Amino acid sequence: MKTKDSSYGDITLSQAVKLLAYIDDKDLFAEFHRKKLARRLLFDRSANDDHERSMLTKLxxxxxxxxxxxxxxxxxxMTLAREIQSSFQEYLKSNRQENPGIDVxxxxxxxxxxxxxxxxxxxLPSELIPKPSPERIAFEFNSEFTEKMKRIKIPPPPVDERRKVIQDVDKDxxxxxxxxxxxxxxxxxxxxNQQLVxxxxxxxxxxxxxxxxxxxxRIEALITREYLERDQKNPSIFRYLA
Structure with missing residues (x-):
C-alpha cells in the first residue's frame, strides 16, 4: 500500500509540473511556492518530505x-536542523544536570x-499599557486556556504579502x-539591438x-554602468566592454 500510495503521489506531481509548462511566469509561481513551502517546513505541516524533494527535482x-x-x-x-536537534536531545539524556527542564x-x-x-x-493591549514598566512584569503561559468558539475564522493572506512577492520577483x-x-x-x-533582444x-x-x-x-542600465556601449556610427549596435 505504501509503495502504491508513493507511486500515485509521484504521478500526481509529474502531472502538476507538466501543467506549469503552460505558465509564462514560472518564476512568479516559484516564489509563491517558496513562501508556501517555508510555512510547511517551519510549522511541520508537510505531508511527506519525499514528495517535497520529488517536486523540487521535477521542477x-x-x-x-x-x-x-x-x-x-x-x-x-530543515534536514540539518532535525539532525542537530536529535543530537542535542541525546546530549541532554547523557548530561541530565544540564537539562533546562523544558523542551527546546x-x-x-x-x-x-x-x-x-x-x-x-x-x-500591547490597552489594558497593559498603563501597567508598571516591563521590567516588573512577568508573563507566563496559560495552559488551561480554552476557546468557546466552535469555529475559528482564518483571515486570508494580506494583500501586502502578494504585492511584496511580485515586487521581489520583479527585482529578481x-x-x-x-x-x-x-x-x-x-x-x-x-x-x-534586435538580435540581442x-x-x-x-x-x-x-x-x-x-x-x-x-x-x-536593462540594456540602458548596463550602458550607464559601462558594461556595454553603443557603436558611434550605428547606435543600434552594442559592444561589450570587458
Missing part, C-alpha cells in the same frame, strides 16, 4: 536550477534561502535579464517571458 529538471536552488537550500536546512527546539536557517517577512513591533527578473545580456555580449562581443528572450523563456521594454530598459 529543476523542467525549468532549471535557477527556479529551485533556494527551495533546495530550505529543505537542506532551535532551527538555524541560511540567509538567502528563506523568504523575508516584515517584522512587527509589539502592540532585473538581475536575470542583466545576467542574460552580459552572457550574450561576452560571447558575441558585438550585437545588433531576441536572444535574451530565448535565454529566459524557460523561467519567464520577459517584456521587450524591460529588456531595453
Amino acid at each position: 529543476k529538471q523542467q525549468f532549471g536550477w535557477q527556479v529551485t536552488w533556494k527551495m533546495e537550500g530550505m529543505v537542506t536546512d 527546539s532551535v532551527t538555524v536557517l541560511t540567509t538567502g534561502f528563506w523568504p523575508r517577512y516584515k517584522s512587527h513591533d509589539l502592540d 527578473r532585473e538581475h536575470a535579464i542583466d545576467a542574460a545580456i552580459i552572457r550574450i555580449m561576452k560571447s558575441r562581443k558585438v550585437v545588433v 531576441v536572444e535574451c528572450m530565448e535565454h529566459l523563456k524557460h523561467v519567464f517571458k520577459p517584456d521587450i521594454k524591460a529588456i531595453k530598459k
Whole structure:
C-alpha cells in the first residue's frame, strides 16, 4: 500500500509540473511556492518530505536550477536542523544536570534561502499599557486556556504579502535579464539591438517571458554602468566592454 500510495503521489506531481509548462511566469509561481513551502517546513505541516524533494527535482529538471536552488537550500536546512536537534536531545539524556527542564527546539536557517517577512513591533493591549514598566512584569503561559468558539475564522493572506512577492520577483527578473545580456555580449562581443533582444528572450523563456521594454530598459542600465556601449556610427549596435 505504501509503495502504491508513493507511486500515485509521484504521478500526481509529474502531472502538476507538466501543467506549469503552460505558465509564462514560472518564476512568479516559484516564489509563491517558496513562501508556501517555508510555512510547511517551519510549522511541520508537510505531508511527506519525499514528495517535497520529488517536486523540487521535477521542477529543476523542467525549468532549471535557477527556479529551485533556494527551495533546495530550505529543505537542506530543515534536514540539518532535525539532525542537530536529535543530537542535542541525546546530549541532554547523557548530561541530565544540564537539562533546562523544558523542551527546546532551535532551527538555524541560511540567509538567502528563506523568504523575508516584515517584522512587527509589539502592540500591547490597552489594558497593559498603563501597567508598571516591563521590567516588573512577568508573563507566563496559560495552559488551561480554552476557546468557546466552535469555529475559528482564518483571515486570508494580506494583500501586502502578494504585492511584496511580485515586487521581489520583479527585482529578481532585473538581475536575470542583466545576467542574460552580459552572457550574450561576452560571447558575441558585438550585437545588433534586435538580435540581442531576441536572444535574451530565448535565454529566459524557460523561467519567464520577459517584456521587450524591460529588456531595453536593462540594456540602458548596463550602458550607464559601462558594461556595454553603443557603436558611434550605428547606435543600434552594442559592444561589450570587458
